[in-house]
Amino acid sequence: MKRLVREALSPNHNARPPGADIELVVVHFTGMETAAAALRELTQLGSGVSAHWMIDEDGTIYRLVPEDRRAWHAGLGSWHDWHDVNAVSVGIELVNPGHDHGYRSFPDDQIDALEDLLADTFKFHGLRPRDLIGHSDVAPERKQDPGELFPWERLARTGFSIWPEEVVEYPDGGLGVMDDAEDFIRDEESRSEFGLDSISLRESVLELQENLRTIGYGIEINGIFGSQTEAVVAAFQRRFRPGAVNGYADSETRALIQAVAQISQ
Secondary structure: OOOEEEEOOOOOOOOOOOOEEEEEEEEEEEOOOOOHHHHHHHHHHOOOOOOOOEEEEOOEEEEEOOOEEEEOOOOOEEEEOOOOOOEEEEEEEEEOOOOOOOOOOOOOHHHHHHHHHHHHHHHHHHHOOHHEEEEEHHHHOOOOOOOOOOHHHHHOOOOOOOOOOOOOOOOOOOOEOOOOOHHHHHOOOHHHHHHHHHHHHHHHHHHHHHHHHHHOOOOOOOOOOOOHHHHHHHHHHHHOOOOHHHHOHHHHHHHHHHHHHHHHH
C-alpha cells in the first residue's frame, strides 16, 4: 500500500488467544460528530474501545493497533462459530457521523483508501470476499453500522465482498414477527395472509433461519419469527437490500437470503 499511513496508537488492546488466526475483517462507522472526536475516543486510555485502523473521509488512514494484537471493536456478538469476534478479526472504523449525527454517504476517497487497505489485509491473511462483514452482521440486535449507505456492491465488484448476481423471488408471501407464534400458526386468518398453512409456515421460517445461519448470522433456529429473527433480517437487508430495511422477510428478501447463503458455503 503506497498511501501515507499516520500512526495514532491506542492503548486499548490485548493479546490474541494462542492459535487464533485472523479470519475476518469487520467494518464500522465511527458514529461521532467529527473525526477528531472519534480518534480521541478510540485512542483514549480507559475508553474500552479501539480498532486496528481508522479511515477519514478524505482517505487518510490511521493505524491504531497492530494487526497481531486483539483490538476492542466488535463487542458482544458472533459470526459463524466465532463468539469472540475480536480474537479473529481486523477492525476498520470509517469516519461517518452515523444515524445519530447526520448519517451520510461514504466519499469515494474514503472507499478508495479502504480498498487499498483491504488489498493488503486480504493478501497478508489469505482472506476471501465472504470474510468482509459489517458490525451489524456480528451484532444485529444492537448495531446498525456501517449502515445502508455503505457500498457493499462496489466492494463486491472489486473483489472484497460478496453480492448475489441472479435472484429468483419466492412465489408465496412474506414472513414477519409473530406476537404469539403458536396462536399465529393456529389462526387461519393470519395464515391466509401469508399464503401458507401452519406446517409450511413453520417450515418456511426454519428455512429462512437456516439460510441466515449458513451466511454466518448468530440466529436461533426455532421456526418462530420473533424479534431476534426480525433484527437479523433487518441487518441482512441493510447490507443486501438497503432500499427497504424493515425486518420483514418479503419474497424478494427471502430470495436474496437464499442466494447469499448459496455463495457463502
